Amino acid sequence: MEAVLETLYEGVVDGDMELAQEKVQEALDAGIGPGRILNDSMIAAMAEVGQLFEDGEFFVPEMLIAARAMAGGMAILKPYLSEGDVQSPGKVVIGTVKGDMHDIGKNLVAMMLEGAAFEIVDLGTDVSPDKFVEAVKDSGANVVAMSALLTTTMTNMANTIEALQEAGLRDKVKVMVGGAPLTLDYANKIGADGYAPDANQAVANAKSMLGFD
């Protein structure tokens, strides 16, 4: 891996936002593709942070500052993730489910969808089933995208699908789910229309669910 991507990786793990932002720009200036910068360096760094937490070497504050450095780097990268002038394939209501504060993956998915010309209604984190329902009603979105990073909160995806059903909206929207603990099996089990393991595939899925291939 290029030295700049290695330093960026360390910057994210150490929670050094300034260094992370500087290195993202340096990598872009060196002609390294935004997808490689994200996947090979920044997302890999967050996986390492998770491992360090699991091993008892990192605690919540370290995870938080790493997340801040990651978000800072993502802000620099965002304009480079756009596909340019294309017709909007649809409107997506996106959020992290109730009880869950993790938003890096959700933000990445939102960014990539926005880059692919989707209109985005971002509800943030800790989003209750009712809030999802309300946002679909208000915005007329045709996709609901839910993120969960905790095994204890992913059950709220099923609750949200149920709430959409009860509100008579289930056949008006496609539901896409994702997040580290999710699997295709689980997505099928709760009656979601799509699952993707990463932000790139989330875009491909959203397009194909709406008939744009």
Ligand code: B12
């Ligand atoms: C950063 C982090 C935090 C930060 C979050 C900051 C923020 N603003 O997001 C903070 C410090 C707040 C945090 C808190 C906690 N965390 Co935490 N956290 C992480 C960590 C290290 C990284 C997550 C991350 O950002 N990854 C990088 C992104 C890019 O990846 P991603 O989220 O998976 O998203 C990708 C895909 O999943 C997918 N995707 C994501 N969403 C969606 C949505 C759709 C629709 C689609 C299609 C795809 C998709 O695309 C994304 C891009 O490729 C993970 C470790 C890990 N391995 O995941 C632990 C981890 C998720 N946390 C964990 C825990 C236990 C906690 C706490 C309970 C700790 C505590 N004791 O307080 C709290 C819970 C707080 C809460 N109520 O939410 C555990 C979860 C264990 C479990 N199985 O449930 C993990 C796995 C760490 C571990 N190894 O033990 N955490």
